[in-house]
Amino acid sequence: MDNTIRITGKIREAVKLPMCGKDSQGNLYEVDNLSLMKNGRRFLPVMGEFHFSRYEPEDWEEELLKMKAGGITVTATYVFWIHHEERRGEWDFGGCRDLRGFLETCRRVGMQVWLRIGPWAHGECRNGGFPDWLTEEFGSRLRSNDPGYLKEVRRLYQKIGEQAAGEMAKDGGPIIGIQLENEYGHCGGGPSSQEECMEHMRTLKRMALEAGMEVPYYTSTGWGGGIVVDGETLPVLGGYVDAPWAEHVQEMPASANFLFSSYKQDENIGSDLKRQESRQFTFDISRNPYLTAELGGGLQPTSHRRTYPWPEDIEAQALCMLGGGANLLGYYMYHGGINPEGKETTLQESRATGYNNDLPVKSYDFQTCIRESGEVNESYGRLRRLHLLLQDFGEELAGSETCFPEKLPESPEDLHTLRTTARVNPESRTGFLFINNHQRKRRMEERKDAAVKLVFPESELVIDHLFLKPGSCAVIPFSLPVGEAFLEKTNASLLCRLGSRYFFYGSKEVCENPFYQWRGEAGDVVTLTEEQAARACRLGDALYVTEYQDSCLIEQEGKIYLISSHEQEKVICYRAEGGPKVFTVKAQETDVPVRFTPLEPDAENRAGSEAVGKAAGYCEYEVCIGDVPVDKLHQLYLEADYVGDRAELYLDGRLADDWFTNGETWHAALKRFDYPASLVLRIYSSDSPIPNPYDNQVYYDLPVEKGCALRGVKAVAEYKTEL
Known part of the structure; x- marks a missing residue:
């Protein structure tokens, strides 16, 4: 037996938090110490960062549709102050800076929004997003309750409120959440007193409400001692597979982000700007759900560190966060971009402005799921496998108990101990076994016929016949209703469902010998290869599988389009019933010298x-x-x-x-x-x-x-x- 997990079956007491709101349709959004809720039912959203002011407005719609096709349900975006008021008193909300236009586009395509309103943002932007004139005038008084500084922030919030008027969820708009500040208390300036910092965050929230920014949810970053006001803001956490901002040019130690743990504290985030050595959370983890906002969808190269995020890294880190109990997967960045033209200066972070890194003047590609160019990366498909699962089973997971194994890895350098955890819904008893057999820049052991024992209060279940290649990971369901059938266990990962047809995937070895143990009659299942699952996209009532990894499908104005660099491509279409149908898509070959x-x-x-x-x-x-x-x-x-x-x-x-x-x-x-x-x-x-x-x-x-x-x-x- 490779590991054992004990399932208590206890239902954790749910305590609602004083934060809620209705949208224009009357849907009630709430939150408790476990998860977000809509109309009393738990949901587990997937959030991807995309900066509107770093992309051409004529392409916003298509890029958002790519994100939707990738399984993103909420887009997060910064409002960089310097992008809109580079010169004092000269506001610019035109072109790529058109916040209202972006929000209207999100509304039109059905994408919810988490608006990150600063005033300080970071985001590898010049001065962290502060205009030069602001930093010159206020210096050490920035990010505090200094009356002069607050007067300027009030002007900013009022302008954002004007641009976003009518775009809040309560008004029928897409904005479901607001993030106040960023890495406050962890990076950059601000008061040294934690209570003064807390009061500043309360002040920012009051000012946001005064500016008309009333939404169901408010968040603040919680890592590294970031200031979270219990009951006023929800903490969001993060993790990156490496640290391109690190102040050295050596390889980083093996990261603990590839181990399963609850409420992950990534010590490397913002390490170049942190105010002091490791600080504990400023919030009570028992009173707040485990939410993330900055899981690195990639890594932005700096002049001295050209780190590369392998797709296996990105998938494994997200899976470890989800398996550790996260009830919001939020990626930074999910879509790359390009810096707009400045009126007085360039707009990237640089050593010349007092920061510790030099960034490209224009490119903010981030080597992420959708690149600066608009092309999809391999990580796009790998993460979509998780996102499809969450679309269908997010409610089960959001209300689940997270159970860790008896045998834990000694460290990230332990490449032998099976890394696993289980999330079990105490009401339905349906569970998901998470396994990660990947460690960045290391080689884990190959496992043939691995097994994990699940010990329940009154029974045991052994998940066996597992085949794990180095660099792979899996989400194995158990005690799962499949239409009218009941799946006791399997060795394949769960992807999604269409009606009563369920889709699974696995390695070549698993696909050659898929194991499904049923209680009674067998259900309707389709087993895809890992590669096919990474190319699978659900649009409407069908699951499509493209021929090439770098192609993508979108649904636009009721039609389905293939975006591809290949002149000819086969697309397989699965539906809830019947056999698969194959489409051959041909484009007119074009050669530009x-x-x-x-x-x-x-x-x-x-x-x-x-x-x-x-x-x-x-x-x-x-x-x-x-x-x-x-x-x-x-x-x-x-x-x-x-x-x-x-x-x-x-x-x-x-x-x-x-x-x-x-x-x-x-x-x-x-x-x-x-x-x-x-x-x-x-x-x-x-x-x-x-x-x-x-x-x-x-x-x-x-x-x-x-x-x-x-x-x-x-x-x-x-x-x-x-x-």
Whole structure:
């Protein structure tokens, strides 16, 4: 027996918290010490961060639909003060800064919103989102109840309230929650007294309400001693698979985020800005549900740390949080973006503004589920497997008892002990066995025919025939009603259901020998491979499986579209009854020629010249793009294969996009630049990194070749075809 878990079957006393609200349809949102509730029923939402001011407004709808297709039910977004009032008194809510337009788009596509209103945000934004004029005037009085500072915050909140008027849930809008401040009491300034910090958070909430921001839920970040006012704000926690902000250029120790535990305290979050060494929670965990808002959907490279989030990392961390009892999965970021143009300065975090990291001026790709370019990453499909499960069984999980095994790993370096936990609903007795056989940058043991014993007060159940590859994880149901049938146990992971047909998945070995033990008649089940499940998308009353991992499906205006870079693709469609149907989707092949030439020293109207560039540690190329048949394609990506520390794209002498070398091939979306005929690509030598305090060394996870040269460019067409 690889491990044993004792199930007490006790129903934890539920105590409602003084926080609730109704939407315009009369639905009542409440919360107790266990979970969020809607009309008295528990629900477990999935939240993904997407910054509206870091993306083109004409594409908001499609990107939100990609998020919905990925299983996201709530989008979180910052309102960066500096994006809207960079110059004092000059408010800008136009273009990509159009908060009202974004909220209306969310309402139209059926996406709820958790609005993060600051005033300080962080988010790798300049000054953490504070305008320069604010930091210059108030200095150490920022983030306090200083009357002058509060006067400015009141102006900000009033402006946000005006933009969001009519968009609260009570008014029929999408905003279901508000986050006040960010990492307050953990990162950056503010009073040293905890009580003063508590009073400041109470003040911010009063001001938000005065500005019309009345919603069912209010949150504040709870890690690292972050200030949470019991009864006034709900704590949200987080975790990242690495720390690109860490103040060194060595590999991080093995992370405890890949172990199962309750109320995870990730010591690395904000470690570059933390005010003091590890602080305990400022809230009572017995009185608050376990909610997350910053599970890293990826990692944003910094100039000195080019960490890479493998898809296995992202999936395993989320599964460990869920298996540990989390009742809200919130990802930061879920969708990457690009910084808008500043009026006075660039808008990224940098050492020049007193922070400890240099970020790309433009790119906020975050190597996450949906990239800055709009392309879907492998982690998109891996996480969707969990999200489909939560759509159908979130209520069961939200009311469950979390039970940890008798044998716990000694440390994250323990690669032998089976990492597992169980969540069992004490009322229905349905349970889910969570198993993680992955540790970032380590190799766990392969397990063949593993078994876990579940000990109930009056019985035992052995979950066996488990096959676990290194790097894999699983959610195995037990005591599960399947239509009219009853599944006692299995060795396959549960994906979702369509009517009384249930979908499972597993490794090749599991799929070849799936084990289902029924009490009585067998139910209607379909067993997919792990890869098929990662490509599975439920839209309407059907489950679709794309042929390629980098393709995605969306539902828009009642129609289903395939977005893919492949000219031909097969899509399998499953329904609640009958056999699968196969669609073959064809797009008209499009070839856009691209060529590049080194810039000559006397070239005019360029970002620079070869002679100047060599002295500055960079080289430049003109990239010429042929005619783009916009009626035949949906998007065109410029793929640049280069060697160097970083690269920049210039359009008409203006920096349009940039990229910190991380071992991947750079894809830049050209539609956002109106498909230019030519661009200038500047590549900085590996010998000329952005200066840092670590002897100008740079840490990489992926292999990176040093040099300073463009080896090739090509155009990658993307198609959008109705299914």
